[in-house]
Amino acid sequence: MAALGSVVASIAIVVTGGIVRVTGSGLGCTDWPLCTGETLAPTAEMGMHGAIEFGNRLLTGVLCAVVGWVIITARLQKVPAPAALRGGWAQFWVVVLNALVGGVTVWMRLSPYIVAAHFLAATLLLTTAVYTWHAASAEPGAGSGTEGAAAGSAALRVPARCRSLSAALVAVTAVLVVVGTLATGTGPHAGDSSDVHRMPLNWTVVTALHGLLATTVLVLAWSLLRALPAGSAARRKTAVFLGVLLAQGGVGLAQSLTGLPSLVVVLHLLGSALVWVGVLQVHLTVKKSAVARTPEPADRDALPGARTEAARL
Numbered sequence: 001m002a003a004l005g006s007v008v009a010s011i012a013i014v015v016t017g018g019i020v021r022v023t024g025s026g027l028g029c030t031d032w033p034l035c036t037g038e039t040l041a042p043t044a045e046m047g048m049h050g051a052i053e054f055g056n057r058l059l060t061g062v063l064c065a066v067v068g069w070v071i072i073t074a075r076l077q078k079v080p081a082p083a084a085l086r087g088g089w090a091q092f093w094v095v096v097l098n099a100l101v102g103g104v105t106v107w108m109r110l111s112p113y114i115v116a117a118h119f120l121a122a123t124l125l126l127t128t129a130v131y132t133w134h135a136a137s138a139e140p141g142a143g144s145g146t147e148g149a150a151a152g153s154a155a156l157r158v159p160a161r162c163r164s165l166s167a168a169l170v171a172v173t174a175v176l177v178v179v180g181t182l183a184t185g186t187g188p189h190a191g192d193s194s195d196v197h198r199m200p201l202n203w204t205v206v207t208a209l210h211g212l213l214a215t216t217v218l219v220l221a222w223s224l225l226r227a228l229p230a231g232s233a234a235r236r237k238t239a240v241f242l243g244v245l246l247a248q249g250g251v252g253l254a255q256s257l258t259g260l261p262s263l264v265v266v267l268h269l270l271g272s273a274l275v276w277v278g279v280l281q282v283h284l285t286v287k288k289s290a291v292a293r294t295p296e297p298a299d300r301d302a303l304p305g306a307r308t309e310a311a312r313l
Helices: 002-022 044-075 082-107 112-138 145-156 161-186 203-227 233-257 262-289 304-312
Strands: none
Touching: 002 044, 002 082, 002 112, 002 262, 044 082, 082 112, 112 161, 112 262, 161 203, 161 262, 203 233, 203 262, 233 262
């Protein structure tokens, strides 16, 4: 529960960061770590922009509390959970990194390059949160009975070649996310009502490249789905990922055709977070399932059970 809470909080950080940007509240607080040079919180004169930016900063405090919950929960388990504990501490340090990059973003007056780095730091935080969630679910005692047996059976049936395909899926999706930050850096939503410089790139070309990469991700996901056996957990997660990816593509197309309205941009940011969560879940599940290999016919004679059966004959 704690690990899932950190995933939700990390997604919330991405979404509220998008709200800050599309409402022009990026410099609602004119300084960091204080909101102004003299006050921690925004003043009444700073209006709604100050409240929105400060609210996003407060959410970082909530995230710290959730990450602390993850670490304490992992430490208090009767059965040691070292992977979940490592993931919790990784989240803590990435939260610190994200906060520092956020401060530099304010100091640099919303440089599009630093804004892109801030989004990528938030994506790194989401990565560690998903890893911790997956690790906590895989710890001894997380599943038992018929459910655990079914998962083990499904794991044995996943071809090992799917691991390479899922790794390629993660790599191309990562490039898709990076190019998405370039599209943002050249687009109209600079994060503040003042004249903020944009990246000197052609927005149409960057957007077309972004769409091409999204199509590549879709093809890779479909290929992986076809390669995975029916009934496996990896196949179910890949099917869900495909659904999220198609929905995200529809939102992206809608925002491009309608002039990037603020609400649709925020929905696209939410979709990007869900896509990243989905692709990581697919890869981690495939990676775990592909470790086991069903013995080839030539290998079966070497198994202890096969030798025993041969002796009986």
